[in-house]
Structure formats: structure tokens, C-alpha cells
Amino acid sequence: KSRKTADPAADSSPKLGADKHQDEAISKKKLCVKAAKEHSIPKDLNKVLENKVMETVLDLSYVKLSVVEMTCSDNADSEGIVSKSVSSHSDLIPGVYEGGLKIWECTFDLMDYFSEAEIEFTNKTVLDLGCGAGLLGIVALRGKADRVHFQDYNSTVIDEITVPNVVANCINEGRRMGSGKDRKASKPPSKMPRKAEGSPDVLNRCRFFSGEWSQVSQLLLSSNKPFSKYDIILTSETIYNPDYYSALHDTLAQLLDKNGCVYLASKVHYFGVGGGIYLFEKFIEEKNVFRTSMVKTIDQGLQRCIMEIAFKDAC
Numbered sequence: 001k002s003r004k005t006a007d008p009a010a011d012s013s014p015k016l017g018a019d020k021h022q023d024e025a026i027s028k029k030k031l032c033v034k035a036a037k038e039h040s041i042p043k044d045l046n047k048v049l050e051n052k053v054m055e056t057v058l059d060l061s062y063v064k065l066s067v068v069e070m071t072c073s074d075n076a077d078s079e080g081i082v083s084k085s086v087s088s089h090s091d092l093i094p095g096v097y098e099g100g101l102k103i104w105e106c107t108f109d110l111m112d113y114f115s116e117a118e119i120e121f122t123n124k125t126v127l128d129l130g131c132g133a134g135l136l137g138i139v140a141l142r143g144k145a146d147r148v149h150f151q152d153y154n155s156t157v158i159d160e161i162t163v164p165n166v167v168a169n170c171i172n173e174g175r176r177m178g179s180g181k182d183r184k185a186s187k188p189p190s191k192m193p194r195k196a197e198g199s200p201d202v203l204n205r206c207r208f209f210s211g212e213w214s215q216v217s218q219l220l221l222s223s224n225k226p227f228s229k230y231d232i233i234l235t236s237e238t239i240y241n242p243d244y245y246s247a248l249h250d251t252l253a254q255l256l257d258k259n260g261c262v263y264l265a266s267k268v269h270y271f272g273v274g275g276g277i278y279l280f281e282k283f284i285e286e287k288n289v290f291r292t293s294m295v296k297t298i299d300q301g302l303q304r305c306i307m308e309i310a311f312k313d314a315c
Contacts, residue, residue: 036209037155081156104237111139127255236264242280
């Protein structure tokens with residue numbers, strides 16, 4: 001497994017932006033909540049992968065993030081998160097940029113757990129919440145999920161990273177979205193941009209959203225488009241900030257099917273940010289809506305955990 005090829009997985013904990021950025025972000029957040037938006041997939045898939053350099057980790061294609069930082073134009077980044085993240089040397093600028101330009105360590109922990117626990121995605125409706133690169137949702141697509149929705153706080157992340165990654169992994173997907181044997185037989189993707197001779201039927205199973213969690217929930221639940229709640233919600237490293245716990249809890253409660261399941265991967269503690277798995281577990285217990293179970297603990301480096309969450313009254 002060539003995990004080291006993923007740009008950011010080695011970083012152990014998010015680095016907050018400068019105090020100035022934090023103060024600005026806090027004042028902005030008091031004034032407004034980031035609106036939700038659904039992103040469409042361009043009809044010309046070649047445009048999606050234009051100027052993108054792809055790398056591979058665990059047989060998944062993903063956009064080389066350092067190239068996005070160098071080539072992302074102001075037109076493509078209306079939020080300005082690339083320049084702000086680079087100039088402030090920060091992984092997080094609360095209320096402005098929420099970490100989607102990196103692939104975080106716990107993403108790979110969760111992918112390993114899917115395999116070890118033989119998590120079944122066939123015919124399921126899945127939400128990749130705080131998706132960033134979207135690798136968890138792409139794994140669900142490969143597992144023949146019926147529908148997979150991707151959500152990230154930042155629209156730039158969805159347009160410049162998530163959608164290209166999903167498109168890249170849907171190229172010639174007759175084999176790649178099949179069984180494990182098929183995947184092992186498939187050739188690793190080139191690092192060069194590829195011509196998108198995609199599999200539209202796979203892409204038709206996907207929807208993409210940006211915005212704050214409560215706003216995305218509202219958009220989905222009030223939409224004219226048919227919507228059924230999710231059988232599985234996947235989320236990794238989204239509990240670093242305790243200020244977001246209420247919004248995350250409410251989102252899970254609103255969008256998870258009554259017999260559905262959440263798989264959440266997190267570090268035990270996020271130094272300098274304040275959140276962590278046991279703090280969130282305590283928050284859930286106090287709300288008395290969900291039951292939780294720690295299904296895996298990883299002790300290498302900073303201790304990390306995978307938590308399974310389901311409604312208390314689920315069958």
C-alpha cells in the first residue's frame with residue numbers, strides 16, 4: 001500500500017490559520033452561514049480533468065493537490081481558499097476554509113476498516129460528509145452503492161478536487177467499479193491527464209454539494225428532487241472543532257435513515273483545535289439520540305479511532 005504517495009496523510013493534526021484570519025472568520029461566521037449549493041457535473045468530462053495531474057493511492061486516482069494549489073485560477077477559486085491557505089500556511093481557517101485541500105490520515109483508516117469489516121455498500125444510499133477528495137464516497141461507488149452524495153464546506157474543493165476525482169475513477173469503469181478481483185487486475189492510472197471516456201451511469205448515481213452542514217440538510221430536505229435518507233454516512237476528521245458538534249449531530253439526525261449507520265473516523269485529540277473522539281462521544285451521549293460503538297482503535301502515531309453511530313431505536 002503506497003499511502004505515502006498521498007500528499008498530506010503524514011500530517012498529524014490540522015494547523016490553524018493566523019490569529020487575524022481566525023478573528024475575521026469568527027466575525028464573518030456571526031454574520032452569515034455558508035449557503036448550500038448543488039454542483040452539476042460538466043457535460044464535457046475532458047474539461048473536468050483539464051490541467052489536472054492524477055496520482056494513485058490504494059488503487060484510487062486523485063488530483064495531485066500541490067498542482068491544484070499552483071494552477072488554480074482566481075476564476076476557479078471564487079472563495080480564495082487556495083491563496084489564503086497557502087499564504088497563511090494553514091490547514092484550517094474556521095468559517096472560511098475547512099481542510100478540504102488535504103487528504104487526512106483517518107480517511108485511510110476508514111478505508112482499511114471497510115475492507116476488514118466487509119462493509120456492504122451494494123444498493124445503499126451513501127453520503128460522504130466533509131468529503132474533501134471524496135475517496136470514501138468513491139470506495140462506496142466501487143462497492144456498487146445505489147447513490148453516493150458528496151458534501152464539502154468549500155465549493156472550490158468540490159469543483160477542483162472532488163468532482164475530478166470521481167470522474168477520474170469512473171473512466172473505463174467497466175472493470176474498476178467491479179469486484180475486488182477486477183480492481184486488482186486493473187492497471188494503475190497514469191500521472192498524466194487522461195481523456196475522459198467515462199461511465200455516465202456511474203456519474204448519474206452521484207450528486208455534489210457545498211456549504212455548511214445545516215444548509216445542505218435544508219437544501220436536501222426541501223428540494224423538489226426526490227430524496228431518501230442515507231443508509232450509510234461516512235465522515236473522517238470532521239470533529240476537530242467542538243463548536244461544530246451541534247451542527248454535525250443535527251445533520252446526522254436529519255439525514256440518516258432510521259436504520260442507517262454512520263462510520264466516523266477521528267483522532268483521539270486534536271491539539272490546538274480542541275476536539276476529539278471521546279469529547280464527541282460524550283456530546284452524543286448527552287443528546288440521547290444515538291448509540292455509539294468504538295469499532296477500531298489505531299495506536300500508531302497519534303491514537304485514532306473509528307466510531308459506529310446509529311439511532312437508539314434502530315432495529
